[in-house]
């Protein structure tokens with residue numbers, strides 16, 4: 231019964247992701263709390279950690295907004311259950327909606343009717359990547375309303391260059407970041423068109439907080455934008471503090487010489503993503519995002 235097995239594994243991933251922060255995000259908040267000096271900000275970090283402790287103790291979602299689910303699949307070309315994977319993801323979403331429970335978030339376009347089970351047309355959203363091998367790797371991201379609000383992408387005018395990229399990120403976070411329950415995880419995508427920049431900015435959120443970009447120029451840009459955003463002092467929940475963001479992660483793609491597009495996607499303090507490796511025979515799996 232590979233259907234049932236796969237549904238149960240994916241549902242377990244959703245449960246963990248809704249209730250606990252990934253290890254890197256938790257560690258990043260601990261570090262920010264330890265380094266914070268402003269009284270109100272310290273109090274807010276205490277509330278955040280009290281909230282996290284209670285969620286785990288009571289086995290409940292750590293935020294009421296469990297988001298709309300987005301899956302990023304890296305499937306081995308020889309993974310034997312590719313044909314049932316999409317259906318299993320949809321069924322697992324319905325199961326987790328009941329069992330965790332996840333808030334009923336998905337509404338259909340135009341009718342604006344809530345489906346009541348977190349599934350709908352192209353929802354959960356699934357991004358596919360086929361890789362060598364026969365295993366399956368899944369990242370899931372819970373896209374909350376507040377943290378999705380600042381997201382945007384744009385094709386810059388010629389000659390705006392990388393200064394234009396930085397300006398776009400700053401304008402986005404200064405205008406809208408406060409709505410997204412800081413301290414923020416900022417994903418930046420750079421590509422040819424608005425679509426590639428947007429999806430790369432979302433994929434940037436999948437990279438661990440605190441990791442260093444393999445490209446030295448991108449790493450420099452991440453560091454400089456982070457320092458600039460921190461100097462604004464947005465603080466936890468936007469009520470001021472010594473820092474604003476947990477990290478700035480950049481993903482990029484080769485682009486048309488005439489166009490440089492930039493996308494920004496934001497994760498909140500409660501950036502919930504989960505990662506799992508599943509063996510080809512479904513006999514074993516490992517959730518790698520959480521301790």
Ligand code: SF4
Nearest residue numbers: 293374376377411498
């Ligand atoms: S922005 Fe994040 S922490 Fe704030 S309500 Fe939305 S999901 Fe929850």
